[in-house]
Amino acid sequence: MSDRPSDSAAAYWQANIRLVLKLLVVWFVVSYGCGILLVDVLNNFYIGGYPVGYFFAQQGAIYVFLFLIFFYAFRMNKIDREFGVEEKD
Template sequence: MTKNKAKAYWKENIRYLIILLSIWFLVSYGAGILFKDELNQFRLGGFKVGFWFAQQGSMYVFVLLIFVYVRLMNKLDKKYGYDE
């Protein structure tokens, strides 16, 4: 494995992490705290949407992002030859 190939692999990996963690931050902090008043005008399963995101929604999004990350990393491993 060349050094340049390893650098490119980690650069892409870090980019994925930044994007996915930014999404999680926006959902957990943004939807649960910053935009809760606007979101609370709507209801989901009998609960205000802002409250739902603060209590449960951010956890569901986090678990979903874990599966997305696993899929992205499997593709990245195949791309760079780490899939053995």
């Protein structure tokens, strides 16, 4: 990493955007893939008496989305520390 602030800022935002894109792919696969495209395949399995496809379409995608929010906050704190822009208590 260079000492120039613009290089550091660019690398910081590149890491941020890379993380966001990865999380968007996970969100898309879970919500659209499992909830719509693969629902017939997933309905052959059951969670708590409900077909897995139904579970993902109604509740599973929401749980995954909440997990992604917390994961994003956790990873951004780590990225902030790496680039020296973390919040001070």
